[in-house]
Amino acid sequence: MCGVCGCGGGINPGTHEHGHDHGHHDHDHTTGDHHHDHEGFHEHVGPDGAVIRHSHEHDHSPGHAHDHGHDHDHGHGADEAGKSRLLRVEQDILAKNNAYAAANRELFAAAGVFAVNLMSSPGAGKTTLLVRTLTDLKGRHPATVIEGDQQTSLDADRIRATGVPAIQVNTGTGCHLDALMVTRAVGRLGLPPESLLFIENVGNLVCPAGFDLGEAKRVVVLSTTEGEDKPLKYPGMFAGADLLLVNKIDLLPYVTFDVGRMIGYARRIKPGLQVLEVSATTGAGLTAWYDWLAGGLDAAHRRRGHHDH
Numbered sequence: 001m002c003g004v005c006g007c008g009g010g011i012n013p014g015t016h017e018h019g020h021d022h023g024h025h026d027h028d029h030t031t032g033d034h035h036h037d038h039e040g041f042h043e044h045v046g047p048d049g050a051v052i053r054h055s056h057e058h059d060h061s062p063g064h065a066h067d068h069g070h071d072h073d074h075g076h077g078a079d080e081a082g083k084s085r086l087l088r089v090e091q092d093i094l095a096k097n098n099a100y101a102a103a104n105r106e107l108f109a110a111a112g113v114f115a116v117n118l119m120s121s122p123g124a125g126k127t128t129l130l131v132r133t134l135t136d137l138k139g140r141h142p143a144t145v146i147e148g149d150q151q152t153s154l155d156a157d158r159i160r161a162t163g164v165p166a167i168q169v170n171t172g173t174g175c176h177l178d179a180l181m182v183t184r185a186v187g188r189l190g191l192p193p194e195s196l197l198f199i200e201n202v203g204n205l206v207c208p209a210g211f212d213l214g215e216a217k218r219v220v221v222l223s224t225t226e227g228e229d230k231p232l233k234y235p236g237m238f239a240g241a242d243l244l245l246v247n248k249i250d251l252l253p254y255v256t257f258d259v260g261r262m263i264g265y266a267r268r269i270k271p272g273l274q275v276l277e278v279s280a281t282t283g284a285g286l287t288a289w290y291d292w293l294a295g296g297l298d299a300a301h302r303r304r305g306h307h308d309h
């Protein structure tokens with residue numbers, strides 16, 4: 001479940017719903033001793049190497065306010081208690097996420113890896129952009145890709161067809177990647193030194209903004225087939241962005257999208273936000289994107305040298 005928006009069948013204050021399957025860890029709800037501490041998820045690797053991860057990320061660790069030592073008398077309608085419990089769980093989830101993100105960031109820095117968290121609505125063209133980028137940069141920089149989607153390994157399959165190693169993380173009902181998913185995916189992928197790591201987040205302009213993955217930069221992709229007012233509607237996403245890619249500029253003659261107005265909105269949220277206008281299908285504007293990536297990789301390389309010597 002998402003600690004930011006509560007989506008994904010998570011905690012619902014007052015009704016005692018916490019959408020996880022009790023079948024796989026037998027514990028007794030009648031004893032009041034509820035101290036099993038599982039990692040908050042259940043994961044296995046599919047035949048194609050895809051990580052399938054069931055998202056039920058509540059924390060049963062000791063001290064967590066989740067008391068089963070009574071007759072499941074949750075029908076108290078205690079709104080305030082429920083809200084404060086939800087807030088506490090949300091803080092726990094984000095604190096845990098931040099710890100994993102910090103560890104990821106250390107790992108990337110030590111390896112001189114430039115990690116980019118790519119975020120957008122569904123359909124903005126993240127995967128198409130990545131396929132094009134990896135194809136065009138082949139032989140110039142080593143790269144790996146983590147693909148986040150709720151279901152299927154379709155995107156990772158598209159990436160692997162370029163020859164670049166990719167791992168798919170299925171979040172199930174979860175609406176974003178979190179730092180631990182990245183830790184585990186990186187463990188399976190390996191991190192070539194001084195490489196690009198692209199993390200394609202789940203298509204969603206809300207929840208991914210709340211979860212640091214340990215990336216060096218956040219790139220938001222917005223396409224010309226979307227509403228130009230999206231920066232105003234989803235300010236959290238744009239406030240945290242390091243780069244805005246306006247994709248599908250080849251379609252501008254056929255749509256009413258006003259690029260200038262959209263950039264104005266985005267910079268109202270994040271003054272000075274860097275913007276590149278590109279088309280992943282025609283290749284327009286991509287040289288500037290590749291230069292931006294090379295600059296990031298260069299900085300990661302320099303920081304690594306600084307780290308080591």
Ligand code: MG
Nearest residue numbers: 126127155200
């Ligand atoms: Mg995709």
